[in-house]
Amino acid sequence: MRKLLRGLLGMALLVGLTTTMVWSQPATTAPAAELTPPAGQLKFTGKLVAFGDSITACVSHPKGSRWHERLATWSGGKITNVNAGKGGRTTLAMDDLKAALKANPDAGAVLLKLGVNDLKGVASNDATKVAEIVANLGKLVDQVKADLPKAKIVIVAPANIAPDRLTDFWKKLNFGPHTQEMLASLKVEYAKLAKEKGVGFVSAYGSVTEANIPDGIHPNADGQGELGKAIWLGLVGIGF
Numbered sequence: 001m002r003k004l005l006r007g008l009l010g011m012a013l014l015v016g017l018t019t020t021m022v023w024s025q026p027a028t029t030a031p032a033a034e035l036t037p038p039a040g041q042l043k044f045t046g047k048l049v050a051f052g053d054s055i056t057a058c059v060s061h062p063k064g065s066r067w068h069e070r071l072a073t074w075s076g077g078k079i080t081n082v083n084a085g086k087g088g089r090t091t092l093a094m095d096d097l098k099a100a101l102k103a104n105p106d107a108g109a110v111l112l113k114l115g116v117n118d119l120k121g122v123a124s125n126d127a128t129k130v131a132e133i134v135a136n137l138g139k140l141v142d143q144v145k146a147d148l149p150k151a152k153i154v155i156v157a158p159a160n161i162a163p164d165r166l167t168d169f170w171k172k173l174n175f176g177p178h179t180q181e182m183l184a185s186l187k188v189e190y191a192k193l194a195k196e197k198g199v200g201f202v203s204a205y206g207s208v209t210e211a212n213i214p215d216g217i218h219p220n221a222d223g224q225g226e227l228g229k230a231i232w233l234g235l236v237g238i239g240f
Contacts, residue, residue, distance in 0.1 A: 036074070037074035037075075037232060038074070038232055039232075039236065040233075040236035042071075042075055042079070042235055042236060043239060044075075044078075044108065044109055044152065044235075045075075045078040046078075046079065046080065046106075046107075046108035046109065047079075047080045047082060047104060047106055047108055047109070048068065048071065048079050048080065048081050048082065048107070048109045048111065049082045049084050049100060049101075049104050049109070049110045049111070050067075050068035050082065050083060050084055050085060050111050050113065051084045051085070051096075051097060051100055051111065051113070051114070051140075052084070052086075052089065052111075052113035052114055052156075053086065053089040053113075053116060053117050054085065054086070054088065054089075054218065055067075055085070055113075055158075055159070055219065056068065056083065056085025056113055057083060057086055058083075058224065059087070061220075061221055065224050066083065067224050067225075067228035067231060068083060068111070068228070069083075069228075070224070070228035071231065071232055074228075074232060082100075082104055082107065084100040088117055089114060090114065090117045091114045091115060091118055091133050091136035091137045092118075093140075094139065094140065097140055097143055098143065098147065101143070101144065101147040102147070108150075108152060109151055109152040109153070109154065109240075110144050110151050110152070110153050110154070111154045112140055112141065112144070112153070112154070112155050113156035113158060113204070114140075115133055115158045115190075116158050116161070118132075119175065119179050119182055119183075120173045120174070120175070121173060121174050122174055122178075122179070122182070123174045123178075124178050125181045125185075126182070127185070129182070130182055130186060130189060133186060134189045134190065134192075137155065137190070137193060141153055141155070141193070141197045141199055142197075145197075152199075152200065152240065153197075153199040154194075154200035154201065154235065154238075154240065155190050155200065155201050156203070156231060156234075157183075157186055157187040157202070157203040157204060158183055158186065158204060158205065159205060159207055159219065159223075159227055159230075160180060160206050160208060161175065161179055161180055161183065161213065161216055161217055162213035163175075163176055163177045163180055164210065165210055165213055165214065165216040166216030167215045167216060169215075170215065170216050170217055175216065175217065183205055184205060186205075190203075191203070200235075200238050201238070202230075202231055202234025202235055202237070204227050204230045204231055204234075207226050207229070207230030208223045212226060
């Protein structure tokens with residue numbers, strides 16, 4: 001019995017150790033993003049909530065490399081970024097948005113960057129689907145207005161993908177050249193939505209070079225830098 005107990009204890013310790021090794025790996029720290037912003041300076045100061053999908057969450061990316069972290073760095077400490085990204089999120093994520101807003105009642109700005117995951121399983125360029133996504137995003141904008149009436153809202157059109165670099169995983173989800181076309185359509189329709197809702201709009205479409213999108217969907221750290229630059233310049237351009 002004692003031998004059995006010692007064996008079970010040893011196995012438990014081994015499992016616990018393995019679990020700790022898997023979940024407690026420290027994030028790799030990336031070289032600090034350039035301290036000098038690409039151009040100009042933002043007027044906004046305070047807490048900025050970046051509400052998006054995996055391209056915003058970037059759980060495997062080095063600290064400091066994410067696009068919203070770069071905004072905070074380039075602001076010289078005037079902006080505190082909140083990573084409210086989540087892998088697989090679509091424009092139907094109303095509950096997620098409410099939770100993010102409740103957790104950050106002092107946020108002065110909310111950037112909504114969604115749309116790519118809504119295109120999973122869409123096999124061809126579909127204008128009806130684009131309209132559906134835009135309508136969903138409009139509801140998210142309305143929710144931010146209701147919960148944080150003083151916060152600045154900016155719609156961010158998603159970056160491009162790299163159709164020629166799509167892995168089999170993404171191809172099986174029907175991503176392809178038509179997805180790129182739909183993202184281009186979202187850019188146009190998101191701009192119209194922003195004007196209709198009286199909120200800001202910037203576009204990241206076309207900002208990331210294909211070489212920096214290794215799986216065809218997710219920008220690497222350098223791609224995040226390109227993404228951050230595009231969003232920064234867009235924000236400067238609208239006087240944010």
